[in-house]
Amino acid sequence: MNYHLILTRQCNLNCVYCHGGEEDGNTEIQYSIDNLSDFLKKDRTNISLLFYGGEPTLRVPLIIDLIDRFPKATFMLQTNGLLVSQLPEDYIKRFHSILVSIDGTEETTDRYRSKGVYQRVIKNVRWLREIGYEGDLVARMAVSEQSDIYRDVRHLVDLGNPSFDHVHWQLNVVCDAEGNWNDFDGWVEKSYNPGITMLVEDWVSGLEEGRVQGIAPFLPVMHTILTGERTELRCGSGLDTFAIHVDGSIGVCPISPDWEFSIVGDIRTTRPEQLRGIMRVEDPCPTCDIEWVCGGRCLFANRERLWGDEGLRKVCKTVRHLIESLQNIVPRVQELIENEVISLDQLSYPVNNGCEVIP
Numbered sequence: 075m076n077y078h079l080i081l082t083r084q085c086n087l088n089c090v091y092c093h094g095g096e097e098d099g100n101t102e103i104q105y106s107i108d109n110l111s112d113f114l115k116k117d118r119t120n121i122s123l124l125f126y127g128g129e130p131t132l133r134v135p136l137i138i139d140l141i142d143r144f145p146k147a148t149f150m151l152q153t154n155g156l157l158v159s160q161l162p163e164d165y166i167k168r169f170h171s172i173l174v175s176i177d178g179t180e181e182t183t184d185r186y187r188s189k190g191v192y193q194r195v196i197k198n199v200r201w202l203r204e205i206g207y208e209g210d211l212v213a214r215m216a217v218s219e220q221s222d223i224y225r226d227v228r229h230l231v232d233l234g235n236p237s238f239d240h241v242h243w244q245l246n247v248v249c250d251a252e253g254n255w256n257d258f259d260g261w262v263e264k265s266y267n268p269g270i271t272m273l274v275e276d277w278v279s280g281l282e283e284g285r286v287q288g289i290a291p292f293l294p295v296m297h298t299i300l301t302g303e304r305t306e307l308r309c310g311s312g313l314d315t316f317a318i319h320v321d322g323s324i325g326v327c328p329i330s331p332d333w334e335f336s337i338v339g340d341i342r343t344t345r346p347e348q349l350r351g352i353m354r355v356e357d358p359c360p361t362c363d364i365e366w367v368c369g370g371r372c373l374f375a376n377r378e379r380l381w382g383d384e385g386l387r388k389v390c391k392t393v394r395h396l397i398e399s400l401q402n403i404v405p406r407v408q409e410l411i412e413n414e415v416i417s418l419d420q421l422s423y424p425v426n427n428g429c430e431v432i433p
């Protein structure tokens with residue numbers, strides 16, 4: 075099973091879509107590592123620990139302690155990248171994946187995250203490469219109204235130094251009131267959906283040259299379309315992926331500690347096997363004709379409906395467009411696989427490292 079460990083709720087940034095973590099109340103972990111160990115010992119599966127915050131690199135000694143304490147686990151780090159070089163190199167190399175928040179070009183990133191952030195992140199990602207980090211280095215974008223998905227994804231895919239293995243993005247939708255958008259419908263129609271169409275065309279053109287660009291949403295979705303293997307909610311929330319909040323409570327998703335529905339246990343009283351499959355997406359997903367490819371997008375959005383039913387449908391239109399754009403290139407991709415230009419395996423993204431896949 076996969077556990078997001080919220081190492082602190084504090085953050086050293088104040089991004090427009092998140093507002094800098096929490097400063098009040100209990101921001102630090104209130105359980106002991108022994109409590110955590112007792113809980114994890116009962117989990118008979120392969121364990122992934124995804125360090126998350128706030129900003130997890132504000133707690134370097136805790137990260138070191140956890141890696142030492144659970145040597146058989148697979149580790150992932152989700153970070154804003156500003157302090158990553160404070161981690162010892164040999165511990166950095168223990169991470170299977172490092173997901174670094176960066177929103178696209180310098181202008182886009184700094185607009186959302188504060189001036190100068192882009193250059194600092196790029197410098198640190200270069201450093202990760204220089205020290206020989208060989209795990210999966212993922213650019214993780216938050217996409218909002220100032221984003222141009224084509225320009226911003228292309229920028230990160232095409233960066234030569236440093237290079238990311240994968241680029242993933244999540245739409246800043248339904249996590250918040252709709253007030254942070256001026257014209258979501260217009261942006262989707264004029265900017266986002268046309269940008270996805272162009273990205274898909276670029277991607278398949280790259281495949282035709284034998285280059286598999288690591289655009290995280292395209293790879294596993296195409297794999298599912300080609301194999302017909304039905305997917306479940308791709309982030310795994312409520313299925314095999316949970317968040318351990320600072321108070322030791324267990325939630326279905328790392329972003330929702332304050333939402334009562336999302337708390338499903340406590341490391342001091344719950345056994346891991348009680349968690350598996352405890353919550354699933356509800357209507358409209360189970361009756362949606364593309365659920366087998368989409369998986370339900372986001373459990374939090376599905377349950378909370380902060381934009382209402384109509385808002386959820388608007389977001390689903392972006393999912394449908396992305397899936398249909400990929401379905402349109404299936405004959406070309408199949409031909410490439412038959413001619414051994416690429417292999418089906420190259421299109422899979424088998425590990426849940428915190429990329430939710432469906433934006």
Ligand code: SF4
Binds near residue numbers: 365368370394
């Ligand atoms: S497209 Fe929307 S309704 Fe359909 S499965 Fe995905 S999230 Fe659910």
Ligand code: SF4
Binds near residue numbers: 374
């Ligand atoms: S996709 Fe939604 S439910 Fe899944 S981890 Fe992200 S916010 Fe949580």
